[in-house]
Amino acid sequence: MPRPRPEPVQVVKQRRDAALSALVHGVPYINFLGIEFERRGDELTAILPFDDKLIGNPLLPAIHGGVTAGFLETTAVIGLAWSGLWDDIESGQISLESLTEGHLPRLPKTIDFTVDYLRSGLPRDAYARARVNRSGRRYASVHVEAWQDQRDVLFAQATGHFLMPSKDD
Amino acid sequence: MEPNKAKMAEHFINAIPHCKALNMRLTDIGAGKAEMELPYDDKIVGDPETGVLHGGAVSALMDTCCGAAAMCHPSSPSGTATIDLRIDYMRAATPGQNVRTKAECYHITRSVAFVRATAFDDDDSRPVATATGAFTVQRK
Numbered sequence: 371m372p373r374p375r376p377e378p379v380q381v382v383k384q385r386r387d388a389a390l391s392a393l394v395h396g397v398p399y400i401n402f403l404g405i406e407f408e409r410r411g412d413e414l415t416a417i418l419p420f421d422d423k424l425i426g427n428p429l430l431p432a433i434h435g436g437v438t439a440g441f442l443e444t445t446a447v448i449g450l451a452w453s454g455l456w457d458d459i460e461s462g463q464i465s466l467e468s469l470t471e472g473h474l475p476r477l478p479k480t481i482d483f484t485v486d487y488l489r490s491g492l493p494r495d496a497y498a499r500a501r502v503n504r505s506g507r508r509y510a511s512v513h514v515e516a517w518q519d520q521r522d523v524l525f526a527q528a529t530g531h532f533l534m535p536s537k538d539d
Numbered sequence: 540m541e542p543n544k545a546k547m548a549e550h551f552i553n554a555i556p557h558c559k560a561l562n563m564r565l566t567d568i569g570a571g572k573a574e575m576e577l578p579y580d581d582k583i584v585g586d587p588e589t590g591v592l593h594g595g596a597v598s599a600l601m602d603t604c605c606g607a608a609a610m611c612h613p614s615s616p617s618g619t620a621t622i623d624l625r626i627d628y629m630r631a632a633t634p635g636q637n638v639r640t641k642a643e644c645y646h647i648t649r650s651v652a653f654v655r656a657t658a659f660d661d662d663d664s665r666p667v668a669t670a671t672g673a674f675t676v677q678r679k
Contacts, residue, residue, distance in 0.1 A: 399593030423560040434557035435621040440595020484625040
């Protein structure tokens with residue numbers, strides 16, 4: 371049997387980007403910090419553009435530890451939700467229309483989150499990527515790494531546990 | 540704690556741009572303890588459907604409060620930075636209510652301050668979150 375003809379690339383990209391944008395821009399706190407996500411296939415990179423209101427130590431200056439924690443937690447939650455939604459986005463089970471109308475999928479809830487501050491966050495853009503180490507029906511464990519100028523020089527890392535939204539909600 | 544140290548810590552907290560952006564208030568400070576408040580605000584909501592505040596805003600509050608407690612400990616010379624901070628989220632903060640947190644520096648060495656904190660909304664009997672962290676102690 372011949373395989374079905376693949377969808378045009380723009381259709382696939384549009385659906386993926388709409389899903390990601392709905393997920394990210396529907397949350398006021400993410401917009402308040404100014405976090406954006408870049409997508410390459412299913413790989414996400416979170417970006418925190420530097421802003422004066424993110425400063426925690428005006429003498430250095432350095433990014434506030436709470437901002438770093440919020441940035442990493444956002445990266446973890448969106449990364450986890452994204453990996454869970456991927457199959458439904460690909461199959462078209464999540465439609466572009468429902469996403470643009472603001473029907474957001476439920477996000478995982480944070481149980482605990484531990485941030486390791488490796489060096490002070492400099493007054494410039496920061497980047498982060500999440501890795502879902504384990505994702506079960508109810509619980510998930512996610513690790514996040516954040517860096518600024520050099521990918522291999524992390525300024526923070528974090529591990530968190532999350533409660534997955536139940537499918538019947 | 541000497542009153543000038545409390546003044547200094549309060550001045551420092553109020554000079555933090557991110558705390559100002561979140562309208563955080565330092566409500567009490569002294570001898571290794573601090574209390575702070577985060578007013579409810581639509582712009583820091585994490586779940587638009589329920590209006591529950593985002594964990595990141597609670598993190599910022601608890602991190603600042605823990606840092607303030609470490610700084611105002613009698614044997615801490617001055618500044619501090621977070622080494623690590625763990626936050627446990629017990630329940631969602633009630634939408635519309637402010638979040639208050641109390642932090643205590645329960646042990647300090649020449650290089651590390653150990654701090655814990657609890658956060659509440661209007662219901663004092665059920666914590667919203669707890670935090671434990673280690674902070675640097677700057678040498679003179």
